[in-house]
Amino acid sequence: MDFIFIAQQSFSAALGVNTIIFALAAIGLNMHFGYTGLLNFGQAGFLAVGAYSVATLVVSFNFPLWLALLVGILNSIILALLLGLPTLRLRADYLAIVTIAASEIIRQIARSATFNKYLGGSDGITGKFGKDFFDRNPFKNGLDTPFLRYNGNDLWVVVTGWALVIVVLFVMWLLVRSPWGRVLKSIREDEEAVRSLGKNVYLYKMQSLIIGGIVGSFAGFVYALSRQSVQPDNYGTALTFFAYTVLILGGAARVFAPIAGSIIFWFLLVFIEQMLRQAVSAGYIPEWLIGVNQVGQIRFMLVGLGLMMLMIFRPQGIFGDRKELALDARA
Amino acid sequence: MPALSHNNARRDIALAALAGITPTPGVSKPDPIIVVDNVVRKFGGLTAVNVGHLEIQRGAITALIGPNGAGKTTFFNLLTGFDQVDEGSWTFNGIKISGTPPHKVARMGMVRTFQLTKALYRLTVIDNMLLAATKQKGESILRAALPFLWNAQEKAATARSEELLTRFKLIDKRDDFAAALSGGQRKLLEMARALMVEPELVMLDEPMAGVNPALKQSLLGHIKDLREDGMTVLFVEHDMDMVRDISDWVIVMAQGEIVAEGPPNIVMRDKAVIDAYLGAHHDSTLEQDRG
Numbered sequence: 001m002d003f004i005f006i007a008q009q010s011f012s013a014a015l016g017v018n019t020i021i022f023a024l025a026a027i028g029l030n031m032h033f034g035y036t037g038l039l040n041f042g043q044a045g046f047l048a049v050g051a052y053s054v055a056t057l058v059v060s061f062n063f064p065l066w067l068a069l070l071v072g073i074l075n076s077i078i079l080a081l082l083l084g085l086p087t088l089r090l091r092a093d094y095l096a097i098v099t100i101a102a103s104e105i106i107r108q109i110a111r112s113a114t115f116n117k118y119l120g121g122s123d124g125i126t127g128k129f130g131k132d133f134f135d136r137n138p139f140k141n142g143l144d145t146p147f148l149r150y151n152g153n154d155l156w157v158v159v160t161g162w163a164l165v166i167v168v169l170f171v172m173w174l175l176v177r178s179p180w181g182r183v184l185k186s187i188r189e190d191e192e193a194v195r196s197l198g199k200n201v202y203l204y205k206m207q208s209l210i211i212g213g214i215v216g217s218f219a220g221f222v223y224a225l226s227r228q229s230v231q232p233d234n235y236g237t238a239l240t241f242f243a244y245t246v247l248i249l250g251g252a253a254r255v256f257a258p259i260a261g262s263i264i265f266w267f268l269l270v271f272i273e274q275m276l277r278q279a280v281s282a283g284y285i286p287e288w289l290i291g292v293n294q295v296g297q298i299r300f301m302l303v304g305l306g307l308m309m310l311m312i313f314r315p316q317g318i319f320g321d322r323k324e325l326a327l328d329a330r331a
Numbered sequence: 332m333p334a335l336s337h338n339n340a341r342r343d344i345a346l347a348a349l350a351g352i353t354p355t356p357g358v359s360k361p362d363p364i365i366v367v368d369n370v371v372r373k374f375g376g377l378t379a380v381n382v383g384h385l386e387i388q389r390g391a392i393t394a395l396i397g398p399n400g401a402g403k404t405t406f407f408n409l410l411t412g413f414d415q416v417d418e419g420s421w422t423f424n425g426i427k428i429s430g431t432p433p434h435k436v437a438r439m440g441m442v443r444t445f446q447l448t449k450a451l452y453r454l455t456v457i458d459n460m461l462l463a464a465t466k467q468k469g470e471s472i473l474r475a476a477l478p479f480l481w482n483a484q485e486k487a488a489t490a491r492s493e494e495l496l497t498r499f500k501l502i503d504k505r506d507d508f509a510a511a512l513s514g515g516q517r518k519l520l521e522m523a524r525a526l527m528v529e530p531e532l533v534m535l536d537e538p539m540a541g542v543n544p545a546l547k548q549s550l551l552g553h554i555k556d557l558r559e560d561g562m563t564v565l566f567v568e569h570d571m572d573m574v575r576d577i578s579d580w581v582i583v584m585a586q587g588e589i590v591a592e593g594p595p596n597i598v599m600r601d602k603a604v605i606d607a608y609l610g611a612h613h614d615s616t617l618e619q620d621r622g
Contacts, residue, residue, distance in 0.1 A: 174476040179461070179469035179485065186451045186462050192413070193449035197463040197528055198437035199470070207472050324453055324508065 001282055004146055006274040011147045013270035017154060017226045019262045020161035021047075024219035025243040026250070026258035027168055031212035033244075034253035035176055036205060037188030038212075039092050042083070042099030043243050045106045046213045048235035049075045050220025052110060052119060055230045058129035060118050065132035069221060076217035079106075080210040088205045100237060110232035124231035133160075133225055157226040164222070165259065168215055173255045175211070184208055185253070245307060251317025260318050268306060273299040341559045345391035345579045354593025354601075357384035364389040364532055364563050365410070370419035372402075372409055372587075379405045381587045382419070387532075392554065392564040394574045394595070397584035398608055403567045404446060406584065407536055411443045412436040423532070438465065440531035446540060446567075448517040452510035456501060459509050459520055460492035461485070463527035492527065499523040499553065515546035522553060533557055535566035539573055551577055575599065583607060 013019065025043055032040040053072030057063040063071070079102075087098045109115065111122045119125065137156040143149060150158055175181050183204050186194045191201050224230045246265050250257025276295045279285045290298060316322045348361050363386035372380040380402040387393050395403050408414035410421065412433035420429040423441055431439075451459050467488070468474050469481030496502040499519045504512060512520060518538060525533055538554065539547055547570075554577055557564050568574055574581060574595060581598040583591040585607035591598050598604055 171476060174478070175472075178475035178478065179467045179481060180472055180475035182454070182458055182462055183470055185454055185458075189451035189453055190449045192445070193451060194462070195413070195433045196411070196437055196443050196445070196449070197524065198434050198442075198465060199462075200432075200434050211472075 001275075001278045001284075006271065006278065008145075008147055008149050009274050010267050010271040012149050014263045014267035015148065015158065015162075016150070016266065017157050017161065017222065019266045020158065020165055021219045021223050021226075022243055022246045022265065023165055023258045023262035024168065024222065025216055025239070026247040026262060027165075027172060028212035028215035028219070029243050029247050030252065030255075030258055031172065031184075031208055031215065034247065034257070035181065035188060036184045036208040037092065038088075038205060038209060039096040040099045040209070040212065041096045041237070041240055042101075042103035043212075043216050044235045044237060044239040045099070045103030046076050046079060046216030047220035047223060047239060048103070048106045048110060048232070049079050050217030051224035051230045051235070052125075052220075053217075054221055054224045055125040055127070055129050056118050059125055059127040065129070068129075072217050072221060073214055076213045076220075077210050080206070080213040084206045084209045088202055088209070100240075103235070103237065103240065107232050107235050110230075110235070119232075120230075122232060124229060126229035128228065130225040130228050154226070157222065161222050161226075164218060168218065169255065169259065172215075176255065180204075180207075188253075248317055249307065249310065251320030254317070254319035257317060257319050264318070265303075268303055269299055272302050339555075339559070341390060341561065342555070342579065345388065345558065349388055349391060349580055349594065352593075354591070354597050356589040356592055358386075358592065360386045360388040362389045363387055365421060365423055365565075367410075367421040368419055370406075370409060370421060371417050372405055372414065373417050378587050380409060380416075382406065382589055385582070385589055385592075387563065387565055388580060389563050390558065390561065391579040392558050392566070392577055393580045393582060394578035395565060395567045395582050395584060396569070396571075396574055397590075400586075401584040401607075402587040403584050404536060405587075407443060407534060407567060411441065411534065413443075437528060437530075440529070441534065442525045442528045442530035442532070443534040444518075444521045444525055444536055444538065446536040448514070448521050450509035450512065450517040450520055452508060454509060455506050456496065456504045456509055456512070456520060457489070457492055457506065459524055460496065460527055461488055463524045464488040464491070465528055488527075495523045495526055500549070515542040515550075518542055518550065519546075519553070522550075526557075530562060532563045532565065535564065537567050537569065539568060539570045547573070571599070 025047060028046065029040060029043050032038040050072045053075050054065070054068045057068035057071055058065055083099055083102055087095045110119045113121055134153055134156065137152060139155040139159070140152045142152040142155050183194065183199055187201055187204060195201050223234070246261035247258055249265060250259070250261030273295055276285070276290065276298060277292065280290055280292050280295065316324070352358055352360065365387040367382055367385040370380060370382045371378065395406070397403050405414060409416050412431050416429065420427055422428065423439060428436060428439065451462070467481065468484055474480045493502060493505070496505060499522065501516060501519055501523065504516065509517065509520060522535070522538070535554070538550060542550060551573060554564060578595050581592065581595045582589060583598060583604045590603040590607050591601045593601070
């Protein structure tokens with residue numbers, strides 16, 4: 001077994017493009033769910049809006065990339081308003097229902113034959129819409145070390161992506177420790193109490209939905225640009241649930257949780273896959289038990305098992321405080 | 332914040348103002364802070380609240396009593412904007428506030444507490460207090476990320492919170508989660524938090540529910556202090572000893588309507604009140620009932 005290769009693959013994934021995408025998606029969810037208590041099950045919709053805005057506007061309408069990114073942010077704000085206006089006055093579970101439906105509507109619209117010309121139907125959009133971005137790449141040769149290995153384009157995405165994550169995280173940190181963040185956390189605990197103290201709860205929930213949504217669209221930008229293509233089925237409900245997994249793995253309502261969660265999640269996924277793959281091909285695991293083609297599915301089973309263990313033995317996540325979690329019992 | 336004052340200057344003023352008023356439902360008061368007219372709230376076929384005319388005297392402690400299901404809490408919810416009326420209107424300081432959302436009602440100086448205490452459990456005691464400070468610059472999303480714009484205000488609010496926590500004997504719990512407090516301490520925290528809003532009218536929904544006798548005495552003292560600090564207090568309560576002890580005026584509700592009001596000693600002897608609590612025929616024999 002080639003342990004150097006396994007380590008290289010695993011560490012490259014731990015700091016790679018997918019980790020960045022899911023960290024950003026989970027940072028947005030952390031604002032919604034972790035701090036405000038908004039049960040947004042449609043984070044994939046915000047990623048889709050970000051990704052499709054960039055791809056469609058650049059490929060079909062010849063927008064410069066920077067303008068397409070700006071419009072993408074604008075679109076995610078519009079989506080947040082559309083979702084929030086009718087639902088934020090209702091109980092939390094209604095928001096969950098509406099958001100999961102909305103993200104599916106967005107995916108189905110993107111797949112539909114009607115808009116095939118602009119959105120590419122079920123094949124999505126492939127093109128050089130990231131040209132403006134990759135033209136500025138100073139790392140044409142990529143990186144090849146025993147522990148990290150990226151090609152030129154990926155390295156550029158990884159470097160700019162982590163820079164973006166750090167900036168976003170810093171802004172989040174400033175926001176949640178401010179009096180504004182205190183109002184959000186109070187809303188998570190008890191809306192009526194916050195209302196009785198003179199705060200406009202609806203306004204704060206809307207602001208939280210918009211900010212988390214914008215960060216979600218950032219994840220969509222990275223998703224689209226890194227692959228130079230968008231495909232509607234990448235933005236299904238599974239994406240939202242993986243983002244939740246990442247968040248809860250790290251510990252909800254902790255600033256660094258999304259990053260830690262995402263790194264661990266992707267490290268484990270790739271590490272387990274590579275270990276299994278090599279063990280099968282080296283004959284340590286007999287072919288009748290696990291075939292090479294089954295490794296992809298089995299890694300998800302094992303990661304799922306690992307997450308179940310985590311929820312049983314450390315329900316508060318990596319950064320969470322178990323005592324704080326226990327308080328939720330409303331004793 | 333004035334220190335704990337145990338003189339009764341304001342009580343004497345309130346009692347003098349209320350003296351000589353005929354104790355009949357809907358009677359007008361010399362200086363009302365709240366005036367209610369024809370407020371009706373129906374839940375399906377049930378009329379939960381039906382109040383013709385009611386005035387609450389400024390600077391006094393007024394108790395709202397009545398048997399279970401009389402509509403006291405619903406009436407509270409209506410006045411504070413947490414529930415919508417079917418008919419009627421009311422004013423606060425002469426300004427019509429019917430239909431105003433609850434957060435605006437609170438900003439105008441009318442702050443309530445809840446029957447089931449609403450402490451913010453996973454926030455510390457000091458954060459519970461700070462939340463309630465008014466006109467915070469740092470609560471605007473545009474300024475939140477720029478601490479130098481709100482640091483000074485935050486410090487001032489923290490100092491005021493600590494003063495109130497000291498007064499309510501919660502200062503030792505400053506950095507504990509609110510969930511770690513006992514039931515009675517949560518009642519104290521909720522009252523202290525309401526004071527951070529600097530209200531003119533404090534509305535307490537069953538402040539004594541679930542509080543042990545020792546803490547009851549100190550809560551009573553705190554409520555009297557609110558009046559001495561110039562606030563008006565309206566509270567819902569079932570504990571008759573407490574009502575008799577601290578209220579300057581008592582309003583009695585039964586089946587959604589005001590059936591009596593007046594000074595505590597007179598109201599407690601009122602036939603309508605005894606009927607409301609015990610039933611109209613409680614002292615008549617069964618034979619007479621059949622007849």
